[in-house]
Amino acid sequence: MVPFRFIHTADLHLDSLFTGMKGLSDSIRHHLRESTFGGLTQLVEVAITEQVDFIVVSGDVFDAADRSLRAQLSLQAAFDQLGNQGIHIYLIHGNHDPLDGLRLHSKHGDHVHVFGPEVEHFIAKRRSDQQEVAVVSGISYPTSKVTENTALRFIRDKESSLFHIAIHHANLDGDPEHETYSPCTRHELSALGYDYWALGHIHQRAIIQESPHIVYPGNIQGRSIKEIGAKGCYVVEVKDDSSLNMTFHELDRVRWFREEIAIDGIESEDAWRIKVEERIELIRTLRPQHMSIVRFTITGRGQIHRALEHGYLADELEEELRRKETTRAEHKQFGGLVWIEGFSLQSGIEINYDVLMQEDSFLGEMLRLVDEAVQVDSAEDILHKALTPLMGNREIRRILNDSTEQERLDWLHRAGELGAVLLLDKASDGGSKS
Template identity: 40%
Template sequence: MGIPFKFLHAADLHLDSPFRGLSRVPPAVRERLKESTFASLRQLLLLARREKVDFVVLSGDLYDAADRSLRAQLRMQRMLTELAEEGIQTFIVHGNHDPLDGWKAKLDWPGKVHIFDYGDPEPVPAYRRDGEMAAYVYGISYPRSSVTDNLAARYRVRPGAPFHLAVLHANVDGNANHDNYSPCKLSDLTAAGFDYWALGHIHDRRVLREYPHVVYPGNIQGRSIRETGPKGAYVVSVSETGSIELSFRDTADVLWHERIVTIDGAGREEELKARLLKAVDESRSESGGRPLVLRLRIEGRGELHGRLQREETAAEWLEELREWCGSPEDSDDWVWIDSLVVRTRAPLAEAAEGDEDGFLGVLTRLGREAAASGDGARELLEAAMDASMRQPKLREWCASRSDEEREELISRATELAASLLGEAGG
């Protein structure tokens, strides 16, 4: 039987992220994004105070680069000092972005901050604010940016505490969207005897297992259109019997969204305009008054497909949408349209349907048959890219496509060819 306690689990702060590719955005957008990781850090501090947590766990990549900026280190020092002044401990591991061999300013850190070194993890007591011991916390920091051995295998539970919490920056079960640093299997973690694995590295919020809990909180602030939706940390409440309650808290200062607009059933630009504006308004209302970076994807099949294929048409729609949204300089809850992506399809080719034995009909039929078969799509794509396969990066790209992606490529290529041939025949 233990005692009840509460802790905050966050990871992947990436303080002072450079947000590359912002040269063409308005100054208000650029400056807000550059400050967003620090604003989210401040939200973490306020969250810890508001929830009256007993301690904080930060699971790696606090900084965006090994040679971490002085500004980021000073902001982190300020936050940890304020936490310590309220009796809150902080436990830290460093990950691949901020390894131990990176540049560090010579700063004094509060006594209530424990930064784990590299090596076999030794237990460190975590205390409630009233001084009672709540748990043992274990952790390993990356000595360098690339760590490819299974660090999870080094963790061993030591007797002496009612609750055991392991902090680790790792890729569990080989998530393909992230570098395979400190690779391990979920079974490695669940069999190790810990009550909670406080993970970092994967920027999506995920609970991989309960009892024992294996948890990724995701990052605290989205940094690109690939990191959409709420971002933040978990408040973890542990009862005297060891039951665990997770509560996610959004700390993002700027949100990134992607929204799909379909051309299905739309034959006029006026209808598309209404749908685009509705998508913007819905995204704005969901942002909770925060700034929003939005990507719009135009999809579906319909009459507008041909008129959207010209590059200048998509650029004109994007320009007008930004105009309709207003200048980010004029408000704090701006919406900036990052991009407009056209992924529409043509109506089923009448020429192909009317002349099944003609060239266009045979092309369409073969394309559909290939797209409907994983093996067929793979063979056709490899044949079409035979000359390009001499380039290693293209060969690697092709090999990494899923059957679904190959089928989509074949389908779109077939429709584009049919559309171009139809225009030429007309």
């Protein structure tokens, strides 16, 4: 087999709005809006530096069907730059940017190959000598909702000895965190005979399987607290023995973090503030050239919990930290900027739950029921019933949509904990009055 190199990328979501962020100054909001374009610029640089032969793009290049003019022109400019280097692009459209979406009808160069609503096949060549190295197959979404298993339309040419790549935008094995568009299974993909499945749609990068390779590169830029960690693309080197060497390259200009801070042993508000600020400075050193966004999860048990529970302590610190970062942004110091997305309180007061759960009392029975609820499948049902009356509130719906399963279980646990605290406080008040 003739060795070659290609980039696998997906889910660029150019010109994403970063909705749901609070307290942002105009300069920071503008910087966030620019980050997806920065990821595209970095993608082009990696392609040229790594001397790849071509790029496969697995859908959702744009963030919306009515893609912005700027997003389209930026993509066109990036493709022109790649074309000048002899790098070809093989691109499909996904559920965010289907073929029936509004778009600028500009003609791409001959080096750009956009797949239609039926599976098409192109022959990819190596840049250096124009030798044929791969068959690239793909299919675009005609509309935003494709619920059929379109993977079954892929048919490999069994007579060809070239490396076969399938570009597909799909929900593999029913990932519950994403809509089930073009659902398929790894068993189905493996049986179709392709060497590499270049998937898009899931924003968390993962090499699902090897032999054949089934790969999600993730998106190039995280856009919410659900999308933490490094974002980028894979450079795939196919060797002459058909083996693969895969290297992940970071492209993101803004990175999301979840950081846990335990309050165990913290006895003063000052000590807690210092601990938070130290963690911020650590994040700043990790990303000195780029912006970071962090959500702090407060865990553990300690005396400081009551001040955090009342809200003022976290709110005041959050406001002060954001003020400092806003000042940095006003001076265009986005490198090393650390924005506080918020605090998630999962700490508690110092209570000996092991003793209380053994008590033959109303409180003991309540804590045992809470502990049982968070351990079984009925937890989601309990939460659904409890929160249904509140779903008319847009902000509550947004918080629920942005939450993870673990966070929702933590809410249930904290509801039981709050009940215990209120009962203990009531008992303490009654005791002091008698």
